[in-house]
Amino acid sequence: MNGNLVETLIGAVVLAVAVFFLGFAYNKTGFGNSGGSGYELQARFNRADGLVVGGDVRMSGIKVGTITHQSLDPKTYAAIVTFSVDSRYKIPEDSAVKVASEGLLGGNYLSVEPGGSDVMLKAGEEVKYTQGSVNLMDLIGQAIFSASGAANGKKGQDGDAPELSPLPSK
Known part of the structure; x- marks a missing residue:
């Protein structure tokens, strides 16, 4: 027992x-x-890579909201991201929202950079100033290409493409 x-x-x-x-x-x-304690805003981005529904919305590094929905505008092909912000935090209408990275191996989140306006965004409004995500692989490729071009001394005048030399005549 x-x-x-x-x-x-x-x-x-x-x-x-x-x-x-x-x-x-x-x-x-x-x-x-998540139930009713905040208000929703929208933002349009040219790229929204790495954002996920349920991801963080941060201001000054502090979580103030959550990404609630993502869609694609069929006319402009812009990514529309809907996010909720805790009702304790009011966002000025001239604020900027950008897709920020947590690090090389981390995910992405929305970063809100508050503006200086006295007029605050209301529920359902769209943030005017946005910056989409940056493709890290493209940046690495550009850095490697520009470094190899500079090392060979074959950069063109505009710095974009290597200079072509004529073939020797026979």
Whole structure:
């Protein structure tokens, strides 16, 4: 009988710890805060690589909201990102939103850079000033190409393409 009591107590402790961690994860992810405590805004980007629904919206490095929806404008082919902002934070109408990277291996998030206007954005409005994501592989390719061109001394006058030399005549 003592063995069953010990096993039951250990099982109860394991269940209590599991419930504690579930509650902690629920609060930490903001899952419980998503219902109605904020307002939605939209932003258009030429590129929205790396953004995911549920991703962070940050201001000064602090999470102030969540990405709620992404779509593609069929006429302009711009990426439309809808995000919610905690109602405690008011965003000036001349603010800028950009796709920022957490690092080389990290994901992307929306970074809000507040403007100086006294007029605040209202729910459903669109942020006018945006900056899309930067393709890291393109940047690395450009850096390698420009470094190899400079090392060979064969850059053209405009710096874009290597200079072509004429073939020797026979």
